[in-house]
Amino acid sequence: MKKYIPAAMLFVVFEAVAVSLAVFKDNAFYLFNFSYIGCSISLGVVLYIRSYKNARRVVQLLVGLYMLVYLGIICNENMQIEGFWYYLFTGVFEAATIHYLVAKIAGPLVFGRGWCGYACWTAMALDFLPYKTPQSHERRGSGWLRYLAFAASILFVAALFLTHAADMERIMFRAFIFGNLIYYALGIGLAVWLRDNRAFCKYICPVTVFLKPASYFSLFRVTCDKGKCVNCGQCVRVCPMDVDMTDNSRARKNGTECILCMECVKKCPTGALK
Numbered sequence: 001m002k003k004y005i006p007a008a009m010l011f012v013v014f015e016a017v018a019v020s021l022a023v024f025k026d027n028a029f030y031l032f033n034f035s036y037i038g039c040s041i042s043l044g045v046v047l048y049i050r051s052y053k054n055a056r057r058v059v060q061l062l063v064g065l066y067m068l069v070y071l072g073i074i075c076n077e078n079m080q081i082e083g084f085w086y087y088l089f090t091g092v093f094e095a096a097t098i099h100y101l102v103a104k105i106a107g108p109l110v111f112g113r114g115w116c117g118y119a120c121w122t123a124m125a126l127d128f129l130p131y132k133t134p135q136s137h138e139r140r141g142s143g144w145l146r147y148l149a150f151a152a153s154i155l156f157v158a159a160l161f162l163t164h165a166a167d168m169e170r171i172m173f174r175a176f177i178f179g180n181l182i183y184y185a186l187g188i189g190l191a192v193w194l195r196d197n198r199a200f201c202k203y204i205c206p207v208t209v210f211l212k213p214a215s216y217f218s219l220f221r222v223t224c225d226k227g228k229c230v231n232c233g234q235c236v237r238v239c240p241m242d243v244d245m246t247d248n249s250r251a252r253k254n255g256t257e258c259i260l261c262m263e264c265v266k267k268c269p270t271g272a273l274k
């Protein structure tokens with residue numbers, strides 16, 4: 001039973017967040033929301049421990065569809081980056097602001113880019129494409145596009161406030177729908193063009209501007225036991241994010257891009273990675 005302790009710990013952490021927010025905000029929704037996400041993630045960890053090869057995909061679908069369809073489309077909560085700016089500028093600590101704080105700003109100090117590996121609804125769709133291992137591990141010099149997209153998201157919401165746009169809730173809902181359609185179109189187009197499912201994550205996604213700094217200090221990270229490593233290179237070849245996980249330093253190549261997918265750990269023939 002000891003091997004299931006990480007799953008139990010994750011469940012307890014999410015329950016603590018669920019109960020704290022439900023009490024602090026006097027809103028039972030948070031109890032449901034974070035309990036559901038905690039259960040989904042813990043289930044994924046249990047499936048991974050039991051060597052179920054699609055464990056990560058199960059979590060992606062459970063959490064990604066919940067956030068996209070239930071929270072986004074049914075409940076009209078814009079959980080995209082412009083939704084975060086909107087709630088932040090309104091001074092409301094709800095929905096997207098809580099989501100960003102937990103999953104994308106503070107959370108990465110503990111679980112790095114786990115959001116990207118297990119919960120993002122954009123990557124949930126992109127990971128169905130056939131280019132799971134990038135054709136090339138060399139990055140093109142287009143990472144600055146992320147910062148452009150980040151700035152555009154702030155400017156878009158700032159313009160709505162400055163022009164006193166009418167019915168902003170409706171605009172934000174439409175922005176959520178069209179924003180997602182654009183993300184999917186760009187994501188699929190880039191993946192096919194560059195033969196890389198995660199090209200959108202590497203070159204366009206504005207959320208990485210939040211995710212990367214805290215991920216540098218992530219508590220959970222893949223490490224390499226140099227005594228067991230035979231330098232076969234299989235781990236680096238299979239990595240969807242071009243990380244050099246055989247280097248244990250924080251400054252390793254593309255270290256802040258690791259999505260904790262564990263493909264390298266599964267591939268290592270000597271068990272050097274954990």
Ligand code: SF4
Nearest residue numbers: 116120122123201205
């Ligand atoms: S980089 Fe962006 S699109 Fe890719 S998984 Fe992370 S949040 Fe989603």
Ligand code: SF4
Nearest residue numbers: 239258259261262264
């Ligand atoms: S293959 Fe390993 S290093 Fe690469 S993203 Fe997945 S867990 Fe991180």
Ligand code: SF4
Nearest residue numbers: 229230232233235268
């Ligand atoms: S797959 Fe394992 S043995 Fe091969 S280079 Fe990577 S860590 Fe070393």
